[in-house]
Amino acid sequence: MTDERYVQVVPLSRSDLFKKGSVLLGKLDIELTERCNNRCIHCLINQPEDDQNTASREMDTAFIHDLLRQAADLGCMTVRFTGGEPLLRPDFVDLYTAARKLGMFVILFTNARLITPDIASLLSRMPPGKPVEVTVYGMHPASYDAAAGVKGAYDEFKQGVDLLLSYGIHFVVKQALLPQNKAELEEFEAWAATIPGMDKSPGYSMNFDLRARRDDPEKNDRIKKLRLTPDETVAMLTRNPKYVSGMQEFCGKFMQPPGDTLFSCGAGHGVCVDAYGYAQMCLPLRHPDTICDLRQYSLKEVLTNVFPEFRSIKAENPDYLKRCAVCFLKGLCEQCPSKSWMEYGTLDTPVEYLCEVAHAQARYLGMIGEEEHAWEVTDWKERIDRFISVSNETPK
Structure with missing residues (x-):
C-alpha cells in the first residue's frame, strides 16, 4: 500500500525550531516569473509570456527546490507563488507539490486563465491550505479583454474560475479598478458574494504602482493616468460602512x-525572491542597495545579517x-x-x-x-x- 501522506507531523517538543537563538522565517514570497499571458494596461511587472530571454534568466527548478527546503528548515509555514503568471512555469506542479510536501501552505496569485482540469484536480487532492487569489479585470469579454490586453482572455478566465468552483477549490477574488470595468463595480461585488470562499468584500487595486524595474517610462506615464484621484480614492474607501x-x-x-x-514597516522580516534569484525585503523594492544574490547567501544569512543592515538605512x-x-x-x-x-x-x-x-x-x-x-x-x-x-x- 502506497503512503500518500505529504506532511509529516512532528511534536514541538522534538523540533529544533524553538530552541534559543533559532532563526525563524515567517513567510516566503517567490516570484516564479515576470512573464504573463495578460498584457494588463496597469501592470507594474509583466513581461511577454513568450519572451525566451526572460525565461532563460529565471531560477531553475533545482534552485527553487533548495529555497523551499531552506525555508522549511527555518520554520516557514507559508510560501506565496506569484508573478507575472506563476502557472506559466512548466514546473509549477513540481514546485507546488514540493512546497506542500514540506508542510507549507501555498498562496497562489493567478489570473485563472491557465487553470486546467489537471491543475484543479491537484489543488483539490492536495489543497493549498490558503485561498487561491484570483484577480478579475472585467465581468464581460469586452471589459476584461480591454483591461487584460488580450483578445479571448475573458473566456479562459471564466473557464478557469468555473473549474475552481466545480472542484471545490477555496478561492477569493479581487479587482484592479480601471476605466474599462468601473461601470461593473456593483455587478462584480454581487458576483463575488456568491463565491463560497468570499467571507468579506473583495479588495481593489486603484492607486497603481509604477513599474518596479523602472524599465519603461512610457508605461509609467500610462499607469499614472489610470490612478484614481485622491477624492475618488476616498469615495471608494468610504463605501465600506x-x-x-x-x-x-x-x-x-x-x-x-x-x-x-525608512523601514518602519514589515519589510525585511520575511524574504521575497524575484524571478532571477535575488532576495528582496519586499517584492516591489528592487533598489540595487537593498537586494542580494541568493547564490551567494543562504536565507538564514539574509535574515540574520543582510536584511538587518538594510533596515538600518536612514x-x-x-x-x-x-x-x-x-x-x-x-x-x-x-x-x-x-x-x-x-x-x-x-x-x-x-x-x-x-x-x-x-x-x-x-x-x-x-x-x-x-x-x-x-x-x-x-x-x-x-x-x-x-x-x-x-x-x-x-x-x-
Missing part, C-alpha cells in the same frame, strides 16, 4: 511620525526629513522605500501622489483642515485622540 471605525482602531495603534527611519533626503519624517499621517500614507524607488529611483523621495491621497483621507476623517499640511501639525496626538473618541458616525 466600517471604514471610519476601522480607521479609528488603526490610527490609535499606528499613526505617528516615523523620524528618519533617510537623508532633506525634503523627506522636512515632511515625511515629521508627518503623523505615516500610518495612513503608503509612502515607503519601495514606492519611492518605483516613482523616482531613490529610497527617500516623498511620493506626491501618495501624500495627496493620505491628506484627502485625513481631511475626510476630520484630522486636518483644508489648507493644512500634516507635517506642520504639532498637536497631532490630541487630534488622533479626538478622532478616536468621537462616535462612529460619518465625519463631515
Whole structure:
C-alpha cells in the first residue's frame, strides 16, 4: 500500500525550531516569473509570456527546490507563488507539490486563465491550505479583454474560475479598478458574494504602482493616468460602512511620525525572491542597495545579517526629513522605500501622489483642515485622540 501522506507531523517538543537563538522565517514570497499571458494596461511587472530571454534568466527548478527546503528548515509555514503568471512555469506542479510536501501552505496569485482540469484536480487532492487569489479585470469579454490586453482572455478566465468552483477549490477574488470595468463595480461585488470562499468584500487595486524595474517610462506615464484621484480614492474607501471605525482602531495603534527611519514597516522580516534569484525585503523594492544574490547567501544569512543592515538605512533626503519624517499621517500614507524607488529611483523621495491621497483621507476623517499640511501639525496626538473618541458616525 502506497503512503500518500505529504506532511509529516512532528511534536514541538522534538523540533529544533524553538530552541534559543533559532532563526525563524515567517513567510516566503517567490516570484516564479515576470512573464504573463495578460498584457494588463496597469501592470507594474509583466513581461511577454513568450519572451525566451526572460525565461532563460529565471531560477531553475533545482534552485527553487533548495529555497523551499531552506525555508522549511527555518520554520516557514507559508510560501506565496506569484508573478507575472506563476502557472506559466512548466514546473509549477513540481514546485507546488514540493512546497506542500514540506508542510507549507501555498498562496497562489493567478489570473485563472491557465487553470486546467489537471491543475484543479491537484489543488483539490492536495489543497493549498490558503485561498487561491484570483484577480478579475472585467465581468464581460469586452471589459476584461480591454483591461487584460488580450483578445479571448475573458473566456479562459471564466473557464478557469468555473473549474475552481466545480472542484471545490477555496478561492477569493479581487479587482484592479480601471476605466474599462468601473461601470461593473456593483455587478462584480454581487458576483463575488456568491463565491463560497468570499467571507468579506473583495479588495481593489486603484492607486497603481509604477513599474518596479523602472524599465519603461512610457508605461509609467500610462499607469499614472489610470490612478484614481485622491477624492475618488476616498469615495471608494468610504463605501465600506466600517471604514471610519476601522480607521479609528488603526490610527490609535499606528499613526505617528516615523523620524528618519525608512523601514518602519514589515519589510525585511520575511524574504521575497524575484524571478532571477535575488532576495528582496519586499517584492516591489528592487533598489540595487537593498537586494542580494541568493547564490551567494543562504536565507538564514539574509535574515540574520543582510536584511538587518538594510533596515538600518536612514533617510537623508532633506525634503523627506522636512515632511515625511515629521508627518503623523505615516500610518495612513503608503509612502515607503519601495514606492519611492518605483516613482523616482531613490529610497527617500516623498511620493506626491501618495501624500495627496493620505491628506484627502485625513481631511475626510476630520484630522486636518483644508489648507493644512500634516507635517506642520504639532498637536497631532490630541487630534488622533479626538478622532478616536468621537462616535462612529460619518465625519463631515
